Amino acid sequence: QSVLTQPPSVSAAPGQKVTISCFGRSSDIGNNYVSWYQQLSGTAPKLLIYDNDKRPSGIPDRFSGSKSGTSATLGITGLQTGDEADYYCGTWDNGPGSGGIWVFGGGTKLTVL
Amino acid sequence: QLQLQESGPGLVKPSETLSLTCTVSGGSITSNYYWAWIRQPPEKGLEWIGSGNTYYNPSLRSRVTISMDTSKNQFSLNLRSVTAADTAVYYCARKSRGSSIWFDPWGHGILVTVSS
Numbered sequence: 001q002s003v004l005t006q007p008p009s010v011s012a013a014p015g016q017k018v019t020i021s022c023f024g025r026s027s028d029i030g031n032n033y034v035s036w037y038q039q040l041s042g043t044a045p046k047l048l049i050y051d052n053d054k055r056p057s058g059i060p061d062r063f064s065g066s067k068s069g070t071s072a073t074l075g076i077t078g079l080q081t082g083d084e085a086d087y088y089c090g091t092w093d094n095g096p097g098s099g100g101i102w103v104f105g106g107g108t109k110l111t112v113l
Numbered sequence: 114q115l116q117l118q119e120s121g122p123g124l125v126k127p128s129e130t131l132s133l134t135c136t137v138s139g140g141s142i143t144s145n146y147y148w149a150w151i152r153q154p155p156e157k158g159l160e161w162i163g164s165g166n167t168y169y170n171p172s173l174r175s176r177v178t179i180s181m182d183t184s185k186n187q188f189s190l191n192l193r194s195v196t197a198a199d200t201a202v203y204y205c206a207r208k209s210r211g212s213s214i215w216f217d218p219w220g221h222g223i224l225v226t227v228s229s
Contacts, residue, residue, distance in 0.1 A: 035215040037159075044204055045159065047217035056217065088159055092214050101170060102161040102214070 003028060004089055004105035011111040012079055020074040020108045022089035028103055032092040034072040036065055039086045039107075048087070049074060081112050115140040117205050117220035125199075125227050131192040135205030135220060142181055147208040148188045149216060150179060152201040160201075162190065164208045195227045 005023040012018040022034065034052050037045040047056050049065035052072065064075040072089055089105040121133035135148070142148055149164040163169035163179050170177070178191040192199060202224050206216040 033213055033215075037216070044219040044222050045216075046219070047215055050209075050215040050217075051213050090159075090161075090216075100168060102164070102168075104159040104161065107158045 003093060003103040004091065006087075006089060006105040006108045008106070009109045009111065011113055013113050014079050014081060016079050017075065017077045018079060018110065019076075020087050020089075020110070022072040022074070022105050024070050024072075024091065024103075025093075025095070026070055027095035028070075028091050028093040029067065029072055030070040031094060034065065034067055034089055034091045036063075036072075036074045037088045037090065039088065041085070045088065076110070079112050084110055084112050086110075115207065115218055117207065117218060119203060119205050119220045119223040121223060121225070123224060123226060125195055125225060126229050127196055127227055128194055131190070131195050131199060131203075131225055131227070133190045133203055133205075133223065133225070134187050135189070137186050137188070137207075142186050142188060143183055145210060147210060148179075148181065149206045149208040150190045151204045151206060151216065151219075153204070153222075154198075154201040162192075162203075197227050199225070200227045201225060 036049040038048045039045040052067040053065045062077045066073050086107045088107045093101045093103045116138045118136045125131045147165040150162040152160050176193045181188045202222040204219050204222045206219040209215050
């Protein structure tokens with residue numbers, strides 16, 4: 001069971017908007033930056049969002065990130081069939097006893113209907 | 114453009130040591146970044162193994178060593194006493210330093226199966 005909680009799946013039609021949530025705790029999302037990764041079928045994950053809301057060079061502005069308290073959200077507008085993928089959130093966890101550990105969410109499968 | 118490529122055996126016997134190497138091209142591993150290993154069991158999510166030679170997943174710490182070979186611009190993963198539960202695609206990635214933590218880019222990944 002992942003420390004960060006994501007919905008197993010979301011779906012929307014082409015052209016629509018979708019959001020993917022990522023819930024954590026004060027020791028992880030609450031006190032650290034969140035990043036998001038896109039994993040297309042059969043490929044390696046790719047950095048999509050870092051520092052909660054920043055996009056690396058080459059990532060279209062259809063992708064956005066936000067954070068509030070102990071949760072983070074990935075937004076995708078103007079959905080395309082090529083956006084079908086698994087999406088993972090991740091952050092550092094400073095929890096007691098953890099000694100510091102990077103944690104991923106369980107992943108959310110996006111289906112573009 | 115920085116590229117990472119994993120290499121190593123695709124099949125390891127139970128109780129033996131899984132050894133993988135990540136070759137970095139287009140940049141130096143002595144640059145101001147850490148280097149990480151992440152794995153993904155079949156049909157499951159991502160699991161961070163460790164970064165650099167200091168930060169390891171507590172659940173794997175007793176069995177893991179990550180080391181660097183600056184002369185070859187490579188870093189390696191050793192995972193001892195493997196079981197079937199260690200079967201996964203193993204990815205290497207560059208990790209940022211400081212409070213802004215992210216992984217980019219990633220290697221293509223290598224499937225390692227633990228079986229006799």
